Amino acid sequence: MPIVEARGLTKVFRRPDKGSGLAGSVKHLFARRYSDKVAVDHVDLSIEAGEAVAYVGPNGAGKSTTVKLLSGILVPTAGEVRIDGLHPQRDRTTVAYRIGVLFGQRTQLWWDLPVSESLAVLRDIYGVDHATYRKRLARFDEVLELGEILPVIGRKLSLGQRMRADLAAALIHGPQVVYLDEPTIGLDLAVKDRVREFFRSLRDEGVTVMLTSHDLADIEGFCRRLVIIDEGRIIFDGDLEAVKDQFARERILHVETERPVPLETLEASLPGAEIKIEETSLRYAVRFDRFAMTAGQVVTVLATLTELVDFRVDEPSIEDVIRRVYSGDLVLPR
Numbered sequence: 001m002p003i004v005e006a007r008g009l010t011k012v013f014r015r016p017d018k019g020s021g022l023a024g025s026v027k028h029l030f031a032r033r034y035s036d037k038v039a040v041d042h043v044d045l046s047i048e049a050g051e052a053v054a055y056v057g058p059n060g061a062g063k064s065t066t067v068k069l070l071s072g073i074l075v076p077t078a079g080e081v082r083i084d085g086l087h088p089q090r091d092r093t094t095v096a097y098r099i100g101v102l103f104g105q106r107t108q109l110w111w112d113l114p115v116s117e118s119l120a121v122l123r124d125i126y127g128v129d130h131a132t133y134r135k136r137l138a139r140f141d142e143v144l145e146l147g148e149i150l151p152v153i154g155r156k157l158s159l160g161q162r163m164r165a166d167l168a169a170a171l172i173h174g175p176q177v178v179y180l181d182e183p184t185i186g187l188d189l190a191v192k193d194r195v196r197e198f199f200r201s202l203r204d205e206g207v208t209v210m211l212t213s214h215d216l217a218d219i220e221g222f223c224r225r226l227v228i229i230d231e232g233r234i235i236f237d238g239d240l241e242a243v244k245d246q247f248a249r250e251r252i253l254h255v256e257t258e259r260p261v262p263l264e265t266l267e268a269s270l271p272g273a274e275i276k277i278e279e280t281s282l283r284y285a286v287r288f289d290r291f292a293m294t295a296g297q298v299v300t301v302l303a304t305l306t307e308l309v310d311f312r313v314d315e316p317s318i319e320d321v322i323r324r325v326y327s328g329d330l331v332l333p334r
């Protein structure tokens with residue numbers, strides 16, 4: 001049985017249609033007009049225990065709303081959600097123990113309390129025993145270097161510190177299912193790396209993770225499954241590596257040559273490829289469409305121009321595929 005299951009999940013927001021300025025607000029008082037926004041539209045989603053799922057889509061696609069519906073924060077307009085067979089509203093308390101949610105854009109820490117006290121409040125709310133609590137804090141300290149920020153007051157945390165503390169807050173009760181909504185937003189590269197490593201350790205322990213992010217480096221090497229939502233509807237649900245293999249067009253061949261070759265000669269020999277000189281005039285980056293030519297063909301052509309000292313082909317990125325899906329340039333089979 002899936003641990004997260006949504007059937008026909010739909011959320012419609014009713015928004016007031018106000019004119020601009022004070023006049024618009026006054027007019028709205030007397031003649032109220034509304035328009036409906038379908039944020040999530042008949043979403044079916046089943047997630048098995050231990051899966052790591054990437055949930056991506058352009059701005060306003062309905063990702064955060066889905067996360068709120070799946071965690072019971074919002075009540076669906078239609079359709080239903082089950083977490084481990086339980087109903088998020090009817091079995092609210094039991095479900096709360098099973099899930100952890102992190103919204104990168106918002107904190108769940110108390111603004112005026114040191115992080116240690118925010119975590120202690122959550123420990124008491126969830127009834128985590130002291131030995132388990134200490135063990136979890138030690139682990140957060142190991143991976144997130146939490147110790148140094150425990151005495152800091154919520155409002156004084158830097159963004160990176162806040163995110164690390166919020167991660168601990170979302171996980172202090174040892175949830176089986178974790179929703180991470182933009183968990184690395186605004187973080188610098190070093191903190192991102194650390195946080196990503198932490199996600200991998202969660203996954204390796206068998207925690208079910210659904211991760212929403214615009215930074216696709218968050219999902220590479222972490223999620224096996226990719227779900228794409230657009231305008232409230234799921235437009236793709238499948239294996240991330242398979243998508244990459246099948247649809248990522250772009251390859252980059254980095255090559256070092258024995259002698260310099262004029263750029264025009266290279267371009268004339270490899271029509272359609274984009275060629276740049278890297279660092280020295282003996283190193284080139286050849287960007288090509290792998291559906292138009294193979295890496296082998298590119299190497300063969302280059303070898304006719306000069307002797308090659310070394311070469312390497314860069315892996316395609318999922319970013320390339322998803323960018324094209326967002327722009328409507330590529331339709332993935334569902």
Ligand SMILES: Nc1ncnc2c1ncn2[C@@H]1O[C@H](COP(=O)(O)OP(=O)(O)OP(=O)(O)O)[C@@H](O)[C@H]1O
Nearest residue numbers: 013015037039057058059060061062063064065066
């Ligand atoms: N409380 C709300 N009231 C009215 N409309 C809302 C509300 N919350 C979200 N929406 C609308 O629902 C749609 C989906 O929003 P949602 O925040 O789920 O998108 P998202 O995919 O998370 O976007 P982003 O990547 O920009 O965070 C948007 O058009 C948004 O304006």
